[in-house]
Amino acid sequence: MINKNLVIIGGGPAGLAAAKSAYDAGERDIVILERQSELGGILNQCIHNGFGLHTFKEELTGPEYAERYIIEVEKRGIEYKLDTTVLSISNDKVVTAVNETDGLLKYRAKAVIVACGCRERPRGGINVAGSRCAGIFSAGTAQKLINIDGYMPGKEVVILGSGDIGLIMARRMTYEGAKVKAIVELMPYSSGLNRNIVQCVKDFDIPLLFSHTVVEIKGDKRVSSVVIAKVDEKLNPIMETAQEIKCDTLLLSIGLVPEKELAEKAGVQISGVTGGAIVDESMMTSVEGIFECGNVLHVHDLVDFVSKESEEAGASATKYIKEGLKPDEKVSIVGEDGVRYVVPQFLSKNASIDKLQLKMRVSGVFKNKRLVAEIDGEEVLSKKKQIVTPGEMESVILTGEQIKRIQSGKKLTLRLKD
């Protein structure tokens, strides 16, 4: 058993940022556990640019963005272990991990930051009928094959889902000489960023079909075509509208799911909406001393916001290690009327903070609304919104004064109003 003040699970953007800020807040006894053979997480395969506009005020590629944080971690001499997979976290914060050189590793931690990201939703989750032949990939797998390994997953491609990775891959595969025949999106809107729709799809004249889905995958050994159809308002396919598209590859970009399992097994309470932990303003979960941040907590749109959230988690973990936890009442924070979720879900009444960012996603496309925060029915904040979409994360920043007002109440509600 190794005693460690802070164990950070995951060396991607969330884990790196958390480590850096935990260190800067005064913690020195830190280890990052990363299952891949490099730090950086999924950023390493995101070789397109557009990262860092908020954090560094410049456009970086994924690996460049990761490198900035890796340098910070290296500079501080923070320990990390690569090719190391965490097997479990116990509710008393014993982290069990494994790698080839150390064998089993057991850390008794004072605090744990879970920053292990998300996974792509597989085909099973949407029940597409048809063949199970080769040529069906999640968009992220295809991205890795192309950008890391240098191999083409296919030549004629249909993409199901308009998540950001799918949109990015439409462009990437086009660059590599593949023909992207269509992007098919179940919803009447995209779940990706608007800038990706413009830069990755429209600029390349790739057909993007909303309110459509793939109803059948055909092919014996390899995909030979997919059948797509329009869907009705209840999202059920209208079979009369079915049409077949010849292709050798189907990419799935149908959503990201937090990798909640490690935390869940430690007894952490999970939100049915975000799929990640339920946390308070310090990013602490329902298990004392276990924190979550980044895409394992809720799926972000931009890595910049992952970094920011994780820096908060890192600093909070250091504070917790130093000061412990005082019993406290909490104000609950909920989303209603178009606001699908809000993170964090709780605010401690005694927390002395002068700023709190609430992050949220909306449940549909809404125009000309106000995003309103109400404490027990009374408005504390209102923000005009020309348009909000599910693909882009919304946030509001509460000031010290507003926070104090909220802390005297019971329930903070975020909603869209006319």
Add this chain to the structure above:
Amino acid sequence: MKDIIIIGGGVIGCAIARELSRYRVNITLLERRGDVSQGTTKANSGIVHAGFDAKPNTVKAKFNMLGNAMFDDLAKQLDFPFKRNGALVLCFDKEEIGVLKELYERGVANGVSGLELLDGDKARELEPYISVKVVGALYAKTSGIVSPYEMCIAYAENASVNGCEFLFNKEVCNISKEKNRWKVSAKDGSSYMADVVINCAGVYADEINNMVCDEKIKIVARKGEYMLYDKSCGYLASRTIFQMPSKMGKGILVAPTTHGNIITGPTAKDVEDKEALYTTYEGLKEVYEKAVVSVPSLNKRFVITQFSGLRAHSVDGDFIIGESAQKGFYNVAGIESPGLTSAPAIGVYVAKDVADKLSLEEKEGFIAIRKGIPRFATMSDEEREELIKTNPLYGKVICKCETVTEGEIVDAINRPIGAKDVGGVKFRTRAGMGKCQSGFCMERVMDILERELGIAFEEVEKSPGGKIVVGKTKGRR
């Protein structure tokens, strides 16, 4: 020494191969696909039936009972996942409760022990997540679950170490008699001579039989579609939950798998195309809608994969097992449910019959025990430490969802009847069978296959004939 050819590398062919490998005889198993367990064996419910379903005095009833009783010992000997978890047959209509009694009596007539009729509340005590609409149930304690492909692979590996030769990509296209021996020809031009031919060709058993016998048989491919749920739904059923055959049809089952997932299915639709292994919109809809009748809290969101299998349904309705009118030509055909349950008993029976007729002697040094691939995921920490000491690759997790290590994957590739593709690795180790369905680990498994098999990355297949990538990117060319 005499020569025996077994046609078909499903659980039946492999069970017979294993049981015959006890004797001094040359055995060759011809499989048309690139691996064992590629047909019906790969895609079925994985149920070890108690035996109340088959009509008394049928071949099905006989082998069901014999087979069921063999599983506890066999699963230990051959190290494959099996659990005697019990089963409930649910009745939803008071007026049909008589059918449950018929099933009970049929079970008793077949010799099934431990059958019990329960009222709805008692059934819900056992299985709290079944519907409030259940008015009665038949409880069969001797029912079990098994991992069918792992059972088949275990049989094949054990047969292989005992001398049985496995030849893949051998699609039999002709069988003729030459000087009192059988000449079996494959599509690739190869041919093999044998004293005895055993037809275990599953949905194609009719074609094989009809090459040889005047008495023609017909096997219909009966498609069954399934939906598999994530392990987080595993709590929803601990026993196998059948629906009583009723006015509404045969019903579908909800059952735990030996790995802790929930399986639902199958549909039953006769199809012309014996390669029609695709799922259908209607089929999956039916599976879901019928499954929630039994267990209403099943949520589609937690489905991780869907698949379909083809059962080899004989139009006569019963198993066809034994030597045909043609001396030395055996049929083991029409092996639909309870075929998997019956497989161990069929293996012993057919092997014994062949051995008697050929006057085969049992050989010395038969290895009855087969040890499977170590399962890092289910080991204690102490066992894990020990395992990593034997080979550090057991410390490198490749499939995160199912916690499968590189050591296990390398084992799977290098064992007798080793994995040759991503699918082969998956069915032997579970890499790629978890929540992300190989999203994270497929490419890493491909790397390992490339290295261990000494093939190019582009040549790595999902399953035989299905290459995963189509070439290099511009930067690599």
